[in-house]
Amino acid sequence: MSAASGPIPKKERFDAAGRRVLLVCVAGGFTTLIDQSVLNTSIPALRQTLHAQPAHLQWIVAGYSLAFGLALIPGGRLGDVKGRKWFFVSGLALFTLVSLVSATATDPTVLIAARLLQGAGAGLVNSQMIGTLQDVFDGQLRARALGMYAVTGSLAFALGPPIGGLVLAAAGPELGWRLTFLLNVPFGLATLALAVRHLPRPRPATRHADLDLLGLLLVGALTLALMLPFVQPPGWAGWFAFAAGALALLGALIGWQRRYARTGGHPLIHPALTRSAPYALGTATAMAQFGSSLAASLVLTMFLQDGLGLSPMGAALVSLPSALAMATASALAWRVVQRLGRRTVTIGMTGSALAMLLNGLLAHWAPAAVLPWLLALLQLLSGASVGLMGSTNQAYVLRHAPAEAAGVSGAILQMAQRIAAAVAVSALSGVYLRETAGGGGHRAAYLTASLVCAAVAGLAVLASVFAGRASRREPAAEEPVALSRGRTAVR
Incomplete structure (x- = not known):
C-alpha cells in the first residue's frame, strides 16, 4: 500500500476571518466537551456532599450525554433554517448560566435537572459548530477545521481529570467539585464575547424547518429504555419488559423513518446513511469506542479514590499520562494514516480494548502499593490508542457519507456517540456501584466493569474491521485529508 497517491497537494492556509471563526468553534467545543471529563474526578466528593444515591450519580453523569445527543439534530436543523450564530450564542448562554445552578446545588435532583439543561445547551452549541465549519470552509480547509474540532474533543476528554484533580486538591472536596462547574463560567463568557463578534451573520433561508419530532421522541424513548434497567434494576420480569419495549421502540423508529421519508420529509436518520455500510459500521465503531472510553474513565476515577484511597490529585496524576499520550498521538496520527490508511482505526481500537482488559486484571491481582504506578503506565496505551483512532475514524466515517446526507452526517455521528455514552x-x-454496595469489594467490581468495557471495545474492533472491508467495496464521496496536515490518505 502506498503512502499517498500522486503529488502532495499544497497546504492551504486559513485567512484572518477564517481563523477567528475557527477560534470560536474550538473554544466552544473545548468549553462544552471538557465539562464531563472534569466532573468524573469530582464524583466521589459530590456523592459525599449531596448524599447522592447510585441512581442519582448515574443520572448526573449520563443525563448530560443524553440531553447533549438529543439536542444535536434539532439544533442543526434549526441552524440550517434560521442561521447558526444566535443558536450558538443561546446554547452557550444556557450552558454557562446553568453551570452556576450546578455549582450551587444542594440537592441531587436539582443537579440532575441542571445537568440535563447543560447537556441540551452543549448539544445546541456543538450542532452549530459543525454546521458553521461546513458553511465557512470548503475542501481541504474544511477537512482541517473538522479535524481540529475532533482533536479538541479528544484533548478535552483527556485533560479533564488532571484539571479536576488540581481543583479539588487546591480547594478541598466540597468546594472543589463546585468549582469544577464554575470553571465553565469564565470560559463560557469569553467564548460568548468572541461568538457575538466573529461568527458569521445569519443567512436567511426560504425552506421550512423539518425536525422529525416523532423520530426524535422515539430515539429518546429507546435510549431511556436501554438506560433505566441499569439505573433501577427491575428484576428478571422487568428486564424482559424493558427488552421487549426497546425492541418495539426500535421497530417503531425504523418504520417511522421509512414512512417519513416516503412522504417527502427529512427523517432524523437519513435513509442514505443507513444504506452506506462504511458509514454505518464506522458510526458503530465510534459509538462503542466513545461509550466504553467514557465509562472506563469514570469507573477508574471511582476505583482510584474509593477503592485505593487516593486523593483527587493522586487520581488525576494516574490519568495524566493518558492526556499526554492522547495529545501526542492525535498530533502524529496523520503520519500513521499515511502509512496504514483505514487500519489505523482498527489498531487504535485494539490498543484501547487491550488497555481496558489489562486495567481490570492488574486491579484484581497486583499489590496495592504498586497498582497506581501500573495503572498510570497503562494510561499511556489507553491515551495513545484513543488519540490515534478518534479523529481518524471520524474522517473515514464522514468520507463515506452520501452526498445527499452530507449536511447531517456529522450531527448523526455525534448524536450516536453521545447516546452510546449515556447508556x-x-x-x-x-x-x-452495586457490586461495591453488595460487599463484592472494589477490586472485584472494577474487574467486572473493566471486562465489560473491554468487551464493548472488542465489538468496536470487529466493526472497524468490517468497515474497512466495506470501504474497499464502496467508493468514497471524497478522499479524506489526513487530520490537520492537509495530505491525502489512501485506504
Whole structure:
C-alpha cells in the first residue's frame, strides 16, 4: 500500500476571518466537551456532599450525554433554517448560566435537572459548530477545521481529570467539585464575547424547518429504555419488559423513518446513511469506542479514590499520562494514516480494548502499593490508542457519507456517540456501584466493569474491521485529508 497517491497537494492556509471563526468553534467545543471529563474526578466528593444515591450519580453523569445527543439534530436543523450564530450564542448562554445552578446545588435532583439543561445547551452549541465549519470552509480547509474540532474533543476528554484533580486538591472536596462547574463560567463568557463578534451573520433561508419530532421522541424513548434497567434494576420480569419495549421502540423508529421519508420529509436518520455500510459500521465503531472510553474513565476515577484511597490529585496524576499520550498521538496520527490508511482505526481500537482488559486484571491481582504506578503506565496505551483512532475514524466515517446526507452526517455521528455514552456510563457505573454496595469489594467490581468495557471495545474492533472491508467495496464521496496536515490518505 502506498503512502499517498500522486503529488502532495499544497497546504492551504486559513485567512484572518477564517481563523477567528475557527477560534470560536474550538473554544466552544473545548468549553462544552471538557465539562464531563472534569466532573468524573469530582464524583466521589459530590456523592459525599449531596448524599447522592447510585441512581442519582448515574443520572448526573449520563443525563448530560443524553440531553447533549438529543439536542444535536434539532439544533442543526434549526441552524440550517434560521442561521447558526444566535443558536450558538443561546446554547452557550444556557450552558454557562446553568453551570452556576450546578455549582450551587444542594440537592441531587436539582443537579440532575441542571445537568440535563447543560447537556441540551452543549448539544445546541456543538450542532452549530459543525454546521458553521461546513458553511465557512470548503475542501481541504474544511477537512482541517473538522479535524481540529475532533482533536479538541479528544484533548478535552483527556485533560479533564488532571484539571479536576488540581481543583479539588487546591480547594478541598466540597468546594472543589463546585468549582469544577464554575470553571465553565469564565470560559463560557469569553467564548460568548468572541461568538457575538466573529461568527458569521445569519443567512436567511426560504425552506421550512423539518425536525422529525416523532423520530426524535422515539430515539429518546429507546435510549431511556436501554438506560433505566441499569439505573433501577427491575428484576428478571422487568428486564424482559424493558427488552421487549426497546425492541418495539426500535421497530417503531425504523418504520417511522421509512414512512417519513416516503412522504417527502427529512427523517432524523437519513435513509442514505443507513444504506452506506462504511458509514454505518464506522458510526458503530465510534459509538462503542466513545461509550466504553467514557465509562472506563469514570469507573477508574471511582476505583482510584474509593477503592485505593487516593486523593483527587493522586487520581488525576494516574490519568495524566493518558492526556499526554492522547495529545501526542492525535498530533502524529496523520503520519500513521499515511502509512496504514483505514487500519489505523482498527489498531487504535485494539490498543484501547487491550488497555481496558489489562486495567481490570492488574486491579484484581497486583499489590496495592504498586497498582497506581501500573495503572498510570497503562494510561499511556489507553491515551495513545484513543488519540490515534478518534479523529481518524471520524474522517473515514464522514468520507463515506452520501452526498445527499452530507449536511447531517456529522450531527448523526455525534448524536450516536453521545447516546452510546449515556447508556454505557449508566450501565457501567451501575455495575460498579452495586457490586461495591453488595460487599463484592472494589477490586472485584472494577474487574467486572473493566471486562465489560473491554468487551464493548472488542465489538468496536470487529466493526472497524468490517468497515474497512466495506470501504474497499464502496467508493468514497471524497478522499479524506489526513487530520490537520492537509495530505491525502489512501485506504
